[in-house]
Amino acid sequence: MKYLTPFFVIFGILGRTYSLDCYVCNGAQYDGEAAETCFTIVTGTTASATCAADAGTKVHYCNAKFTVVDGVTTAVERACAESDDDEDTHSNAVPTADRCITVIDATGNPTAITECFYHCSAPDNCNTENTASLKQCPNNCNRGSCNYITGVCVCDSGWSGTNCSTAVTSTSSGASRKCVQCNSEIDSGCSTSTTSVDCPGNEAYCSTGTSAIFDGSDAVIRTVTTKACTSDFKSVDQCVFNEIHTDSPINDVGYSEFNCFSTCDTNDCNTNTADGVINGNEAVVLQCVVCSDTTGDGSCNTATARQACPSGSTHCKHTAIYHISDRVDLSYTADPGYKLVSVVRECATAAVTRECAEASVGSLSFKKVTCTETCQGDGCNVGWPARPECITCSSRATYYTDSYDQCLENPPMPAACSHPYHSSCVIHESGLEKGTRKSVEGYPRRITRGCSYAGIGNGCTSAQPRDTEIETCNRTCTTDGCNVGSGGLMPVVTLLTFLLPAALGLLTQRYF
Known part of the structure; x- marks a missing residue:
């Protein structure tokens, strides 16, 4: 074991040499005012914090969460997130994709409340997405919800089309649908039953329903669960309050009813609990x-x-x-x-x-x-396969001072490159005083981010036309959104590429 100790020390240093910093703020009531800086990051004004140390399965990363109510952004929260205590309740890993989750409030006029989560692990304070990052769907998602990250409608199970208005009306090839079929009034194990049998007719869907009756003091009097075949698609998972039965004497003593229903369109899919929250336990068909x-x-x-x-x-x-x-x-x-x-x-x-x-x-x-x-994920097969999404922008003018440059300080979100042969993301930055990150009076300063077929290498060169060394830096990388930051910064992956072989060489000389 003593032969491996030096390698573990070196790799530990190279793997994570510092704690991750994230922007931390909470804007709970957004009304479009410019002073609400949590919505648009302003360096030096928006608070930043250092995440706690990783431990066990708990890995820290930065996130930005936007709340959208019926298409209107109403809140944002930025924080250090923990992989085992985030919105992804089925995994202890850092989420690998940004995503939106929609919950329907079915009381009265249905309201769609959507939370969109952005995730990143490098560099420091990378959770800079703003309201301009969100994309409105081009049309009304009739039987579905809008994914504001992609700008595409996500259809409820049983519906398809760009605006989720085309219904799936029958089973394929005339085959019988298989569903769990039971009623908790006569079957005590109905709520957990997973046994499916052929539907009696050509019903296309399976359903789960839960009906709860409660009194004026909110005590639940009775709950009934039913699982069945149906020809009517209602919702992936939705709940409503209903008026209580009109028959006497129950209508005279202040009872209310809370009904939840979940519909799906594949065999054996109605094994879930209908609770009104689209949280992953529904058998939603992959799209x-x-x-x-x-x-x-x-x-x-x-x-x-x-x-x-x-x-x-x-x-x-x-x-x-x-x-x-x-x-x-x-x-x-x-x-x-x-x-x-x-x-x-x-x-x-x-x-x-x-x-x-x-x-x-x-x-x-x-x-x-x-x-x-x-x-794995609805609609994830967009862009070019096996190619990175890159940030693409360029300084809109040639700067001779340290004035605001959007491409440098607030670049757009990464997106698919224009051609499938673009295998790299790049940064080309020029016109900075060597070692200071400052402009040089009288010399142009510029930064360009984009896609590349050949790459531009990694490193900086300098020239001294008068009394100041002026630096030009290039960076090439191959992962989604990696061309963030400046051209002179070397990401951890690149650092490992240079230093790990040296560490292995040192071990070879000393121990083998």
């Missing part, structure tokens, strides 16, 4: 972007419309195939010779390796590249 472009006409490049997947689907999949020239003598701003062959987005029953595989085409000087990726 993926589905389209096929086999001629390379680009019709599927930016597709986002979702469809309900067949029973048994566990992943969304996307595949892009293209031809690309073997040229390597290109600047990072140039595009190689390229031709798109096909793009397919679909549902899948198993995961595939995330990769871009190259194959030579005879003796010609170009390659055929096949990129493929699977993911």
Whole structure:
């Protein structure tokens, strides 16, 4: 064991050399005033805090949570979040994707309350998303809710289409639907039953219902659970208050009724409890972007419309195939010779390796590249498979002073690059005084963030035209949104790339 101790010490230092800092603030009643700085981060004004140390399964990260009520942003909260005590109640890991969760208030006129969660783990104070990051859906999501991160409607089970207005009306191939069928009045185990049998007719859906009667002092008098087949899709999971029965004497003593119902459209799906909260225990059918472009006409490049997947689907999949020239003598701003062959987005029953595989085409000087990726989450198969989403912006003017630069201080959210061959995100920054991060009077300052085929390397160069060294820095990286910060900052992954081989070399010399 003593031979491994030095390596553990070095790797521990390299793996995390500092605690993570996050912006921490809470704007509970947003009304659009500029002074409410929690909604739009202002460096030096918005509070920042250092997260507690990670321990066991508890990993800390930064998050930003926006509350949207019927399309209107009403609140925001930024914090150090803990992986085992966050909105993802089914996992102790840091969430891998930003997401929105919608709960329907069915009392009177239904109100959609949506909470959108953004997650990040680097660099410090990375939870900078603002209200401009949210995207309104282009149309009314009739039988569904808007995902304000993607700007796409998420349809309730049983509905499809870009505005969730197309109903699924029958089972496939005329086969009988299998549902749990019971009533707790005569079956004491109904609330936990998972035994499904064929429906008596051609009903397309399974349902779970819970009806609770309570008195004027809020004491629950009786609860009845029913599970059945139905031809009427009501909701994924919703509750309403109803007037009590009109028959005497129960209508005279102040009783009320609270009814919850959950509907789904696959076999054996109504094993859940209807509670009015869409929280993951519903058997909601996976929805993926589905389209096929086999001629390379680009019709599927930016597709986002979702469809309900067949029973048994566990992943969304996307595949892009293209031809690309073997040229390597290109600047990072140039595009190689390229031709798109096909793009397919679909549902899948198993995961595939995330990769871009190259194959030579005879003796010609170009390659055929096949990129493929699977993911889990409604509509996640957008963008280019096995390629990063990058921040894209440029200084809108050439600055000669340290004035505000939006691309530097408040860049946009990362997005899919324009072509599938863009394998890297880059930052090119110039015109800074070496070692100070300050502009030099009389010399232009500029920063550009974007996508790249060839990459631009990592590092800085300097020149001294007069009495001040002026620095130009490049950074290349390959993960979603990694081209944040400045061109001169070296992320932890890059740091490990340089230092870990040196550490291993030291161990080899000393112990082997």
